[in-house]
Amino acid sequence: MKVKILVDREKCYLCGSCVAVCPKEAIITESEEWKFFPERCIGCKFCVLACPVGALVAKEVE
Numbered sequence: 598m599k600v601k602i603l604v605d606r607e608k609c610y611l612c613g614s615c616v617a618v619c620p621k622e623a624i625i626t627e628s629e630e631w632k633f634f635p636e637r638c639i640g641c642k643f644c645v646l647a648c649p650v651g652a653l654v655a656k657e658v659e
């Protein structure tokens with residue numbers, strides 16, 4: 598199942614935990630901004646589990 602990872606920018610404080618656990622480098626936190634690269638994501642949801650403030654959700658896409 599392909600997923601899109603969505604961030605709640607009000608909650609995210611750019612700690613980098615999601616970046617650290619992503620096996621595909623599909624998330625970066627750079628220039629004070631959280632960025633997602635859907636073409637790299639394999640839908641493991643490690644990032645969602647790793648976020649200490651629950652800022653990420655995985656939305657299933659076609």
Ligand code: SF4
Pocket residue numbers: 602618619620621622623624637638639640641642643644645
């Ligand atoms: S679901 Fe997995 S591959 Fe996709 S961004 Fe999160 S940790 Fe990376």
Ligand code: SF4
Pocket residue numbers: 604608609610611612613614615616626631647648649650651652653
């Ligand atoms: S783990 Fe959560 S708070 Fe930390 S950078 Fe990722 S989305 Fe933001």
